[in-house]
Amino acid sequence: MSAPELAPRSSFGGVIAVWIAAAVLALVIGVVAPSDWRAAWMAVGLGACVIIAFAVHLAGGHALGFIQRVAASVLGAMLVMGLIGVGFGLATLFAG
Template sequence: MTAPDLAPPRTVGGVIAVWVVAALAAVVVGVFAPPETRALWMPVALGGCLIVAFCVQLALGRSRGFIERMSASVLGALLVMGFIGIGFGLSSLVAV
């Protein structure tokens, strides 16, 4: 028999950590990739965020709410990368 968690550890930190990794990955792609290949590299970076989210959630060691934490991590990473990608796309329209 296992003892129930009286005060389960917070798991929001793992989700937010994946969002931060997604923001960093989007900025790296936006800065270092040529403008014509940014759209090709963003899904690759999102796939990397999926792997990071999986590793972070497995490292937490809690099975309860795993699917919800994974979906929140990946959906949040998609939104963060999307907003940063929109910013880079709009900035490429402006002539310098």
């Protein structure tokens, strides 16, 4: 029999950490990748964010709400990477 936790830690930090990793990956991809291949590399970066989300939340050790935390992490990462990708797309469009 296991005893319940008295004061469970907040797991929102793990979600934010994945969003920050997504922003860093999107910025690196946007700067390094050629504009023709940027969308393909963004998909690879999102796949990396899924793996990062699983790793971060598995390392937390909390089973309760695991699926919701991973889903929030991946959805937020997709939105962050999408907004940064739109920014790079508009910059490419108007740069000439």
